[in-house]
Amino acid sequence: MSKSLLEQLRKMTVVVADTGDIQAIEKFKPQDATTNPSLITAAAQMPEYQEVVDQTLLQAKKDAGGTSQAEIVSLAFDRLAVAFGLKILQIIPGRVSTEVDARLSYDTEATLTKARELIAQYKAAGVGRDRVLIKIASTWEGIRAAEILEKEGIHCNLTLLFGLHQAIACAEAGITLISPFVGRILDWYKKDTGRDSYPAAEDPGVLSVTKIYNYYKKFGYKTEVMGASFRNLGEITELAGSDLLTISPSLLAELHVTLGELPRKLDPAKVANLEIEKISIDKATFDKMHAADRMAFDKLDEGIKGFTKALEDLEKLLADRLVRLEGEVVATH
Known part of the structure; x- marks a missing residue:
């Protein structure tokens, strides 16, 4: 009897859930999970x-004392990211990725x-x-x-990664894990070329x-590769065997x-x-390769702006919620 693609994928790749939705994580039982401000905003x-x-x-309001609403909300965001991380860690056997402010x-x-x-909060x-x-x-x-x-001894997941120069710099820095964004690269090329689709x-x-x-395997780097940001099933099946893949609940279901x-x-x-040229990356080489790679240049800038907007949206949501909560507290006294 045929096995599901997910069951087979798990045998060669660590499957990671790309979501802040605890129920989805309980359903698919991934090894690890990743979150970001967009996912936490959706879950919140x-x-x-x-x-x-x-x-x-x-x-956060209690601990912040007499500080401003903005400071309370900022404190609450970090704590919320950790709170979701802690809930996720109760379900999964592995690690959770928690994002630094973009x-x-x-x-x-x-x-x-x-x-x-x-x-320190996790500790x-x-x-x-x-x-x-x-x-x-x-x-x-x-x-x-x-x-x-x-x-x-603090392990890192380098995200918004689009170019080989970023990947090599991460490997040379001894980073634990990188998350190259498959779907966002496809998005850029479709827009740039006017094509509707590409074969997987x-x-x-x-x-x-x-x-x-x-490149990593050829030169023996320990940094792990975790493909991320998938648009379709074909992208995932073409990368079967990658160290890890972080996948949305909808594609996990598929x-x-x-x-x-x-x-x-x-x-x-x-x-x-394989014939692969080894490249050593210093800041000048990084900057030169980044400027020459239009896709990586555009998508890194766009990604940071996107995560920043998601963070600002979450802060507004938290600020509005805080006002309502304060109103409820006043009403009960």
Whole structure:
């Protein structure tokens, strides 16, 4: 009898859930899970998570003392990200990725401070560093912050990664994990070329992740590759064998009900004989390659702006909720 694609994928790749929805995680039982401000915003608006949001806001208000609403909301956002992370960790056996504020993407020191604060919150809740990945945008400044954090034993997931130069810089910095964005690369190429679609094996996002995976395995880097941001099933099946893949609940469901053979596409054993040039990345080389890669340049900038907007939307949602909660408290006294 044929097995589902999801069952076969799990045998060669660590399956990660790309969601803040606890119920979806309970359903698909992934090894790891990733969150970001967009996902937490979506989850925070679901009725079943209102209590988590309300408790986090009221505790942040209490702890912040007489500070402004903006400071209470900022404190609440970090705590909410950790609160969802803690709930997720009760379900999964592996790690959760929690994101540093995207507005800090070009500030190494501020990224370090925020990452250490997040890890301290997890520690206070009894969760060790081995179960948390700090998510940081793959800017030069973000990669430098992650390099320092890794030396402190804080593991990082470098996100918004679109180009080989970003991937090599991460590997040379000893980063635990990278998340190249498959679907967003496809989006850019479709818009740039005017094409409606690409066959899965020719998908520019698939080709990009394959190139990064082969480079890492060829030169023995320990940094793991986790394909992310998928638009369709074909992108996932073409990357079967990647170290990890982080997949939305809708595509996990599709993999679960789809039967058929799933051949392994990415395999360290097939890399040894590939002709690949080794590149060493310093800041000048990084900047030059980034400027020359229109897609990576555009998508990194767009991604940071997108995560920033999602964060601002969540802050507004939390601010509005705080006003309502304060009104309810006044009404009961």
